[in-house]
Amino acid sequence: MNTIGKQVRLGLNGDEAVAYAAYHADVDVISAYPITPQTIIVERLSEFVYNGELDAEFIAVESEHSALSAAVGASLAGARTFTATASQGLALMYEILYIASSLRTSIVMALGNRAFSAPINIHCSHDDAYAARDAGWIQFFAENVQEAYDLTLIAFKVSEDKKVLFPSIVNLDGFILTHSVEPLTIFEDKKEIKEFLPDREAVNKIDPSNPITYGPLALPDYYMEIKKQQAEAFNSTPARIKEVFSEYEEFSGRSYSPLKKLYVDDADIVFVVLGSTAGTMRTMVKKWRKNGEKVGVLSLTLYRPFPSREVAEALKDVDTIVVMDRSYSFGSPGGQLYMDVAAALNKYGRYNRLINAIYGLGGRDFTPEMAEDMLHATKDPSIREIWVGVRG
Amino acid sequence: MSSWPVKWEELPIGGVVDKPGNSLEVKTGSWRALKPVIDLDKCIKCLLCWVYCPDNAIIRRDDDYVEVDYEYCKGCGICAHECPTKAIDMVEEGGE
Amino acid sequence: MSRIRRLNEIPREELFTSGHSLCAGCGIPPMVKMALKAIDGDKVVVNATCCLEVATTLYPHTSWLVPWVHNAFENAAATASGIESAMKVLLRKRDGKKYKIIVFGGDGGTFDIGLQSLSGALERGHNFLYVCYDNEAYMNTGIQRSGGTPLGAATTTSPAGRVIPGKPENKKNLMDIVIAHRVPYAATINPAYPTDMWNKFAKASEFLDKNEGPIFFHYYSPCPVGWRMDTSLSIEAARLAVQTRLWPVYEVDHGKIVINIRVNKPKPIEEYLKIQGRFRHLLKPENKEVVERLKRYIESNWNRLLKLAELGSIY
Numbered sequence: 001m002n003t004i005g006k007q008v009r010l011g012l013n014g015d016e017a018v019a020y021a022a023y024h025a026d027v028d029v030i031s032a033y034p035i036t037p038q039t040i041i042v043e044r045l046s047e048f049v050y051n052g053e054l055d056a057e058f059i060a061v062e063s064e065h066s067a068l069s070a071a072v073g074a075s076l077a078g079a080r081t082f083t084a085t086a087s088q089g090l091a092l093m094y095e096i097l098y099i100a101s102s103l104r105t106s107i108v109m110a111l112g113n114r115a116f117s118a119p120i121n122i123h124c125s126h127d128d129a130y131a132a133r134d135a136g137w138i139q140f141f142a143e144n145v146q147e148a149y150d151l152t153l154i155a156f157k158v159s160e161d162k163k164v165l166f167p168s169i170v171n172l173d174g175f176i177l178t179h180s181v182e183p184l185t186i187f188e189d190k191k192e193i194k195e196f197l198p199d200r201e202a203v204n205k206i207d208p209s210n211p212i213t214y215g216p217l218a219l220p221d222y223y224m225e226i227k228k229q230q231a232e233a234f235n236s237t238p239a240r241i242k243e244v245f246s247e248y249e250e251f252s253g254r255s256y257s258p259l260k261k262l263y264v265d266d267a268d269i270v271f272v273v274l275g276s277t278a279g280t281m282r283t284m285v286k287k288w289r290k291n292g293e294k295v296g297v298l299s300l301t302l303y304r305p306f307p308s309r310e311v312a313e314a315l316k317d318v319d320t321i322v323v324m325d326r327s328y329s330f331g332s333p334g335g336q337l338y339m340d341v342a343a344a345l346n347k348y349g350r351y352n353r354l355i356n357a358i359y360g361l362g363g364r365d366f367t368p369e370m371a372e373d374m375l376h377a378t379k380d381p382s383i384r385e386i387w388v389g390v391r392g
Numbered sequence: 393m394s395s396w397p398v399k400w401e402e403l404p405i406g407g408v409v410d411k412p413g414n415s416l417e418v419k420t421g422s423w424r425a426l427k428p429v430i431d432l433d434k435c436i437k438c439l440l441c442w443v444y445c446p447d448n449a450i451i452r453r454d455d456d457y458v459e460v461d462y463e464y465c466k467g468c469g470i471c472a473h474e475c476p477t478k479a480i481d482m483v484e485e486g487g488e
Numbered sequence: 489m490s491r492i493r494r495l496n497e498i499p500r501e502e503l504f505t506s507g508h509s510l511c512a513g514c515g516i517p518p519m520v521k522m523a524l525k526a527i528d529g530d531k532v533v534v535n536a537t538c539c540l541e542v543a544t545t546l547y548p549h550t551s552w553l554v555p556w557v558h559n560a561f562e563n564a565a566a567t568a569s570g571i572e573s574a575m576k577v578l579l580r581k582r583d584g585k586k587y588k589i590i591v592f593g594g595d596g597g598t599f600d601i602g603l604q605s606l607s608g609a610l611e612r613g614h615n616f617l618y619v620c621y622d623n624e625a626y627m628n629t630g631i632q633r634s635g636g637t638p639l640g641a642a643t644t645t646s647p648a649g650r651v652i653p654g655k656p657e658n659k660k661n662l663m664d665i666v667i668a669h670r671v672p673y674a675a676t677i678n679p680a681y682p683t684d685m686w687n688k689f690a691k692a693s694e695f696l697d698k699n700e701g702p703i704f705f706h707y708y709s710p711c712p713v714g715w716r717m718d719t720s721l722s723i724e725a726a727r728l729a730v731q732t733r734l735w736p737v738y739e740v741d742h743g744k745i746v747i748n749i750r751v752n753k754p755k756p757i758e759e760y761l762k763i764q765g766r767f768r769h770l771l772k773p774e775n776k777e778v779v780e781r782l783k784r785y786i787e788s789n790w791n792r793l794l795k796l797a798e799l800g801s802i803y
Contacts, residue, residue, distance in 0.1 A: 396548040407547070409545065409547060409548055409549065409550040411548075411550070412550060412552060412553045412554075413505040413550065413551065413552065413553045414507075414548070414549050414550060415505055415506070415507030415508055415544070415546075415549040415550060415551040416505050416506060416507045417507060417549065418507035418508075418509070418549055419507070420506065420507060420508075420509070423512060424512075437496065438495065439495040439496055439498075440495065440682075442495070443495050443498065443518060443521075443522070443682050444518050444679065444682075444722075444723055445517075445518075446510060446512070446513065446514045446515070446516070446517040446518065447506050447508075447517070448502055448504070448505065448506040448517075448521070449506060452500055456496055461506070463506075464506035464507065466511075466512035466513075467512060467719075468512035468513035468514075468712075468719035468720060468722075469513070469718070469719055469720030470513055470719070470720055470722055470723055472720060473720035473721065473723070473724060474723050474724075482720075
């Protein structure tokens with residue numbers, strides 16, 4: 001394939017890959033606060049700024065709440081704006097997540113997925129990504145370091161697009177991706193991708209010659225129309241996201257789509273999963289196929305807006321679906337991804353058997369034995385929820 | 393309100409208000425119970441009432457004498473209280 | 489913008505319009521109107537959640553003729569930090585414009601919930617003017633006590649009870665906290681002294697031109713509803729606050745403290761207390777001790793300020 005940007009092969013961990021992506025995006029404002037496992041991202045970006053390689057303002061704020069608050073201001077003022085956080089930091093930003101989306105900012109945030117306290121834990125769960133699911137942010141999940149880099153670049157292009165204008169989160173599993181060095185291909189420099197990602201042209205930015213009032217008080221007479229407009233706009237973003245995926249493929253040679261399917265089409269059992277575990281499951285499924293098991297894997301690169309139609313279409317004829325949640329939704333009918341999949345199937349008139357597998361909480365290694373346990377569970381019709389690998 | 397759309401499709405995106413200063417459409421004069429009446433014979437053009445009025449309801453004329461804008465005056469009475477020459481009286485609405 | 493001696497030197501053009509729903513007699517608009525005039529050139533306002541915010545931008549209306557940004561309650565200073573940073577980098581990298589940033593927040597949004605955000609922004613040294621308009625309680629939610637509420641004041645969460653007669657604690661000294669950040673310029677302003685207020689805004693504007701922020705103003709903002717006084721008495725209360733030495737009008741210019749309004753013969757604090765319903769219970773004999781405490785607070789605060797003013801610089 002003839003690609004456009006000049007690229008190089010090297011080894012980076014996920015955090016460094018994201019930092020390189022923000023650097024290559026020639027970001028204008030970075031507003032961030034340190035938190036494990038995201039910290040390397042902002043350390044690298046600080047080096048780029050302090051060494052004069054990246055002309056940006058680095059706002060070393062005093063909290064994540066201020067990190068996102070300042071990012072909202074910077075994005076409204078027309079800057080290409082980046083932040084990064086994890087876990088408790090995302091929780092502290094929570095109030096501003098909704099505002100950032102409702103004001104139609106174009107912030108890109110990297111989220112080094114990490115479990116919520118207590119007990120405090122610095123390792124991977126998807127609690128933070130799930131906590132942001134209703135806030136009106138586009139969410140991508142990276143499966144490996146290469147994807148963390150690519151999706152960060154894609155996120156800038158998507159969020160700043162005049163047909164989109166919503167902030168994005170790029171999820172990468174804490175430590176599993178943030179701190180693991182993997183080989184990947186990145187662009188040689190900023191200038192190599194200017195054609196794919198030109199300087200931001202902000203719509204309705206803060207401008208004294210066009211005095212707009214941002215963030216007014218709207219009461220019952222208008223609040224609902226404002227939300228309906230936001231909902232329609234948000235739900236229409238996947239069309240543009242898919243176009244950007246294609247443009248990026250032309251530019252980089254690497255292909256992306258909202259879903260990734262392996263052996264799903266003729267499968268009796270499909271595992272639905274987010275993030276780095278998709279790779280593990282693909283290895284397992286290939287092995288099981290050799291043993292005659294009709295199994296498949298469906299992973300989501302685009303988590304929000306949830307690709308309901310595509311998920312339902314892909315799973316419609318599957319007997320048993322194992323939805324894997326790296327989090328627990330206390331008191332809910334199932335885990336967060338489980339509820340999404342169930343609702344998507346129901347929306348399109350499908351009522352497949354669903355099993356919810358809770359796995360990997362707080363960074364618990366997901367082993368081939370655990371995958372075997374999940375497969376085993378599908379053989380017992382009474383099982384609807386399993387905690388994979390938990391002692392007791 | 394007159395010119396503002398009501399359907400979700402027609403609202404400016406992001407919930408912004410892009411008509412600067414359009415609160416002038418809201419006539420707050422209806423809040424008033426007492427109304428200020430200015431005796432220009434006593435006015436010394438100090439402009440304190442103009443500076444203090446919370447509602448921009450004191451109109452500063454070209455000659456620096458002042459008038460009340462009853463469309464917006466909420467009748468707080470700061471102008472009358474602060475007037476150094478007692479040139480402003482607060483009178484019942486409907487009275488003189 | 490130049491300094492003035494008479495009010496007729498203030499330009500006519502308003503950048504803050506009528507038709508807002510701030511209460512009759514509200515003390516906020518005289519300051520806002522003046523700030524928007526005296527801070528000359530292009531400007532952007534950032535507003536914390538507060539009375540000013542809700543009452544001037546009731547959708548689909550706005551009283552603002554300048555760009556105006558409301559994000560949330562506790563983050564006005566952080567939001568302004570982001571805008572200022574974007575402005576700086578876009579001036580360097582692209583076709584950015586220069587403008588001055590004015591932040592308005594109430595006492596709740598500044599003394600309490602927004603203090604961390606303010607401190608962070610002051611420490612980082614962003615070039616903006618932050619004005620805390622202090623009406624000494626959470627007025628927007630219905631008069632609850634804040635860190636800015638003075639000793640003895642009755643609010644809905646510090647009522648004049650049979651056992652506890654109003655707020656038991658003294659007001660937090662916000663200016664001291666701000667000055668601890670060594671900001672280039674900080675001042676208290678009061679609507680009863682409009683030329684002093686104008687000239688401080690004009691000075692702030694010059695500092696902003698020279699990128700010499702952050703600048704902080706603490707504004708005495710009378711609230712007839714929350715203070716339970718006649719709507720016509722807003723400026724009277726503001727004047728008495730200064731003349732009783734309760735509210736010293738001073739500035740700290742690069743560490744040099746100047747008391748701008750000298751009060752040689754202070755009026756008795758009772759004159760201030762008696763016109764406001766929030767303090768009326770203090771005038772009962774059984775609450776004499778609270779008034780005495782308030783008097784000691786006023787005296788020590790004033791004397792301390794006099795001593796600091798004698799120093800060349802406190803920085």
